[in-house]
Amino acid sequence: MIGLVILGVIVFIVVFVIVIYNRLVVLRNRVENAWAQIDVQLKKRYDLIPNLVETVKAYASHEKEVFEKIAMYRAQMVGAKTPGEAAQANEGLTSVLKTLFAIAENYPELKANQNFMMLQEELSGIESKIAYARQFYNDVVMMYNQxxxxxxxxxxxxxxxxxxxxxxxVESPEERRAVKVSF
Structure with a gap:
């Protein structure tokens, strides 16, 4: 009788460990999947940026420093190995893209360019998807870490x-500030 009780306790403990282990594996896989979703959106943005830069270059070729920074941050995005590195490169790239769009404001013919408008709209959609994927990733990381x-x-x-x-x-105070929109 005591042997059955001991066997029952051992089986219970083994099943308990298996259930917890499997739950942790599922959560870890969800985190990795969520990171892959961010990576997909970052890659889409990465691929879109050269077209955007070329369109702006045609009108504002003297803005060499901005184009060099974009190239630098794109390279950092490709080389990012952790979410922290990717976030840092993402912040820099977002900041430089804001500068690029500010430059575009000085060129009315560029703002009216159909290709530029399409690229700007596509980039805006990708930015929204990145924000959603980032939120989802952080939610899954929180569940996993908890x-x-x-x-x-x-x-x-x-x-x-x-x-x-x-x-x-988001690490930079600039990214944390509210965006001011004026028409």
Whole structure:
């Protein structure tokens, strides 16, 4: 009888560990999938930017510094290995793109250019998708990290080497400020 009780307890513990382990694996995979979704949107933006730059260059070729910064941040985006590195490159690229659009304001014929307007609209749509994907990623990271920290999950997570994931965060105070829109 005692042997059956001990066997029952062992089976219960094994099943309990398996359930927690599988839950952690599912959450870790969701985090990786959410990061892949951000990566897809960043790649779309990455591919769109050269067309935008070429269109602006035709009208404002003397703005060499802005074009060089765009190239630099695009390279950083490609080389980013962590969400933190990607977020930092993303912030820089977003800032330079704002400068590019400010330059476009000085060229009425550029603002009227159909190709420029289409590229600007497409970029705006991609930026919205990036913002949504970033929010989703951070939500999934929060669920995963919480799951690693609660008892008894923390014991299983440490036992099997699960590590917390990094958030995709805005770091610059400029990005945190409200955007002023005027017509």
């Amino acid at each position: 799951s690693l920290q609660v008892f008894p999950n923390s014991i299983i997570a440490n036992l099997f080497g699960f590590k917390p994931k990094e958030y995709f965060e």
